[in-house]
Amino acid sequence: MSTNLSTLLMRFSEPETLKMAKLGRELRAKGIDVIDLSLGEPDFDTPQHIKEAAIKAINDNWSHYTPVSGYPDLKEAVCTKLKRDNNLDYKPENIIVSTGAKQTLANAILALVDEGDEVIIPTPYWVTYSELVKIARGHVVEINTTVEQSFKITPAQLEAAITSNTRVFLFSSPCNPSGAVYTKEELAALVKVFEKHPRITILSDEIYEYINFIGNHESIAQFPSIKDRVVVINGLSKGFAMTGWRLGYMAANTDIVKACEKLQGQFTSGTCSITQRAAIAALTGDLAPSRAMTAEFARRREKTMQLVNSIPGFKCFEPQGAFYVFPDVSAYYGKKFGNETIANSGDLSMFILNEAHVSSVMGDAFGEPNCIRFSFANSMENIEKAWERIKNALTKLN
Numbered sequence: 175m176s177t178n179l180s181t182l183l184m185r186f187s188e189p190e191t192l193k194m195a196k197l198g199r200e201l202r203a204k205g206i207d208v209i210d211l212s213l214g215e216p217d218f219d220t221p222q223h224i225k226e227a228a229i230k231a232i233n234d235n236w237s238h239y240t241p242v243s244g245y246p247d248l249k250e251a252v253c254t255k256l257k258r259d260n261n262l263d264y265k266p267e268n269i270i271v272s273t274g275a276k277q278t279l280a281n282a283i284l285a286l287v288d289e290g291d292e293v294i295i296p297t298p299y300w301v302t303y304s305e306l307v308k309i310a311r312g313h314v315v316e317i318n319t320t321v322e323q324s325f326k327i328t329p330a331q332l333e334a335a336i337t338s339n340t341r342v343f344l345f346s347s348p349c350n351p352s353g354a355v356y357t358k359e360e361l362a363a364l365v366k367v368f369e370k371h372p373r374i375t376i377l378s379d380e381i382y383e384y385i386n387f388i389g390n391h392e393s394i395a396q397f398p399s400i401k402d403r404v405v406v407i408n409g410l411s412k413g414f415a416m417t418g419w420r421l422g423y424m425a426a427n428t429d430i431v432k433a434c435e436k437l438q439g440q441f442t443s444g445t446c447s448i449t450q451r452a453a454i455a456a457l458t459g460d461l462a463p464s465r466a467m468t469a470e471f472a473r474r475r476e477k478t479m480q481l482v483n484s485i486p487g488f489k490c491f492e493p494q495g496a497f498y499v500f501p502d503v504s505a506y507y508g509k510k511f512g513n514e515t516i517a518n519s520g521d522l523s524m525f526i527l528n529e530a531h532v533s534s535v536m537g538d539a540f541g542e543p544n545c546i547r548f549s550f551a552n553s554m555e556n557i558e559k560a561w562e563r564i565k566n567a568l569t570k571l572n
């Protein structure tokens with residue numbers, strides 16, 4: 175029997191990152207020692223003071239439905255954080271908290287994009303962006319970047335991609351998967367282009383803000399000429415090792431916030447009450463555990479870069495933020511393993527899973543078919559073992 179499912183489901187795909195993690199788990203269930211470099215989450219525990227705030231919230235019976243947009247004191251805490259870390263002035267009415275930054279992004283896209291609207295997304299981009307645009311019946315316009323240009327777009331590229339149908343520009347800095355981080359000067363140059371196109375709303379995904387290896391995080395919302403049409407998206411998953419807690423937030427003009435509240439009121443209501451209480455502790459508390467985590471990621475980045483650079487044919491940009499390397503692996507396309515030819519990044523990623531027992535994510539999923547994403551959110555020991563195995567497996571190709 176086959177069930178008649180909606181046409182909506184045909185428009186988008188399952189996240190490639192989750193698919194690879196599932197394949198890795200299946201091999202592991204067969205007793206194979208698979209090292210997971212596919213998923214995007216810190217391998218650290220949530221800091222103690224945040225856990226304690228959650229335990230207190232349970233004991234204090236924070237167990238009821240919450241306001242759809244979040245508790246008022248949590249929205250205050252988000253404003254405090256945005257002022258403290260980013261020197262941005264927002265009021266609680268500019269804030270909505272959601273079930274992860276993924277929902278924040280879904281809200282924003284569904285609130286802004288109509289059928290046929292164009293959404294500009296620089297490649298490589300996080301898998302979910304393009305799929306959400308498809309759900310909204312929008313049209314993705316890619317701006318391609320390469321390893322040679324440090325995976326960052328230029329103002330000229332931006333200008334050339336804009337048409338009368340452009341509604342949204344969507345990017346992440348630090349970028350998942352490339353690790354590119356825009357400097358204040360680079361953002362200022364893009365802002366000059368946006369000033370000429372007042373219809374465009376800018377979605378700025380800053381979820382990797384704290385995992386930055388080159389200096390200060392710069393938000394594009396800091397430029398007064400466009401601030402009112404910037405939607406800042408952030409959350410607790412990466413910076414506080416809280417992926418399972420599910421809390422993301424948005425800072426935007428009140429029209430957009432109210433629209434998102436309307437959507438969220440029907441989809442999910444307010445996010446988990448306990449998580450919200452814990453989020454206040456995270457956003458206003460000690461950042462030392464987050465800094466220590468980033469320092470450890472910095473050590474792993476250095477080790478990973480040494481190992482990747484020792485692999486013939488891999489061309490790798492040194493990530494400036496986030497916890498991934500995204501080497502160009504196209505030198506291996508066309509090589510053979512027995513009778514099979516490695517035609518693309520999906521084939522090579524599968525070959526690495528089957529032969530080296532290391533999971534990764536093919537670049538096609540990020541709009542960049544020449545690359546593969548490998549996480550370094552894993553122990554130093556596993557990182558060393560994984561890259562040794564990858565190097566050995568690749569020698570079997572000719």
Ligand code: PMP
Nearest residue numbers: 214274275276300350409411422
């Ligand atoms: N944006 C980017 C760039 C991400 O990598 C992720 C998580 N992989 C998210 C948003 C979503 O984060 P969450 O829903 O866990 O808050």
